[in-house]
Amino acid sequence: MLTFLGFAMIATFLVLIMMKKMSPIAALVLIPALFCVFAGQGAHLGDYVIDGVGKLAPTAAMLMFAIVYFGVMIDVGLFDPIVRGILRFCKADPMRVVVGTAVLAAIVSLDGDGSTTFMITVSAMYPLYKRLGLSLVVMTGVAATANGVMNTLPWGGPTARAATALKLDAADIFVPMIPALAAGLLFVFVLAYVLGLKERRRVGVLALPGETEHTEQDAERDAEKDTEKGTERETEGGAKEAPVTEERLVAAVSGAGAGPSSGASVSGSRPAVSSGAAAGPGSATAPQGDADTTPQYAEDGFQGLDPQRPTLRPRLYWFNAGLTLALLTAMIMELLPIPVLFLLGAALALTVNFPHMPEQKARIAAHADNVLNVAGMVFAAAVFTGVLSGTGMVKHMADWLVGAIPEGMGPHMALVTGLLSLPLTYFMSNDGFYFGVLPVLAEAGAAHGVSPLEIARASLVGQALHMSSPLVPAVYVLVGMAKVEFGDHTRFTVKWAALTSLVVLGAGMLFGII
Secondary structure, eight states, rough: HHHHHHHHHHHHHHHHHTTTOOOOHHHHHHHHHHHHHTTTTTHHHHHHHHHHHHHHHHHHHHHHHHHHHHHHHHTTTTTHHHHHHHHHHHHHHHHHHHHHHHHHHHHHHGOOHHHHHHHHHHHHHHHHHHHHHHOOOHHHHHHHHHHHHHHTTTTTTTHHHHHHHHHHHHHHHHHHHHHHHHHHHHHHHHHHHHHHHHHHHOOOOOOTTTTHHHHHHHHOOOOOOOHOOOOOOEETOOOOOOOOOOHHHHHHTTTOOOSSOOOOOOOTTTTTTTTOOSSSTTTTTTTTTTSSOOOOOGGGGGOOOOOTTTTGGGGGGGHHHHHHHHHHHHHHHHOOOHHHHHHHHHHHHHHOOOOHHHHHHHHHHHHHHHHHHHHHHHHHHHHHHHHHHHTTTHHHHHHHHHHHHGGGGGGHHHHHHHHHHHHHHHSHHHIIIIIHHHHHHHHHTTTTTHHHHHHHHHHHTTTTHTOTTTTTTHHHHHHHHHEEEOHHHHHHHHHHHHHHHHHHHHHHHHHTTT
């Protein structure tokens, strides 16, 4: 009975949010409460919720202060060079933008924390997608999948959990898996390339007026020549036009001085920047006097990388870079709990960069929306996980799946574990899977001569899909900052993330790792 209710609860939740019949936060609270009553345990609902909130409270605290910290770092310009570097690579080509998203997410994922990866990636890439008219679910899907593959790093969480649960060395699990994980990451880059080509066909590439008949390759080559030589070019009417340089692309992305007079347009159809995009210091949208100095991405109100924003602190750049590096190093070395590190980092960043109280209040208020949305989603997810665990649904579901394995599959338990890791890590927390299910799978494998190391390695396969699970708090940071509906993200991402996981599994078997 509990097995059926557990699967029914998860299916009901996913269907309702993908059909947009309920918001994620309402579905995370009301659906498990209803199924708890169906299970005849409504009297214990309060205990289950309090238990779930207690387990997720540190995560909520970490996300709250991480959003404030990285929000401040974005405000003061720490990540502006990343945008310029991406622009050099992308040259306003949608294909390069999508590939750049995957590369950036993979690099930033080295810190081992999904929420910080998504905050940095979205902050850098969101304006590019908006200005070029690219699909934002492509950005969230590619970023989440790349981060999922990189989430298997020993300090990322899953590998450490598998090592602890089976009493193994994390290095013995991770190092042999590197070729398979590299194959998975390569697949993500290829996927980003393919999706980028589709976006390029849909929206075109950035080009100058009078050149809309050029091919995409011609547009790229012309942009390169203009950037390198800095020469002026002429339109059909004979008026001279400034070349498409990196500075002009930065302005187009951030909304600074990128109105119709800038001459940038998308090849073949439409302008890349709307006529009201000007947001330079002399424009009507620039902050004046005591007005709100929150930097804007033109008319959409998204805060971020306007090169003219008054919150920039160029003289403190190396202090902020050093503070961020020290923070990430302390996270990897586990010198203090991650929530404590971000709490201290946020307080120090605010104090040094904005020493006056009104400035600090303004920065906190500027990021309060993201903080409230994400923290609320985490505590709502606590209701879902609390009911799943407290009622025993998750245990009955796991036992049913393990019991359904045919006896003849015993010698292939590593393959079975890899396949099961996809649905189980999507519908369960990593703690529930690695500490509750993995030991059972390892015991079943040992009875047929399968090494616990193989089982542990196979258990990492599902992480690409896990990072888009509704039970992962970081995914709400991703969709929230990108202004994407969670249902839209789920519909787009799940198939590609599952395919990426299968590529990792196939590569592991091909290389003899699993």
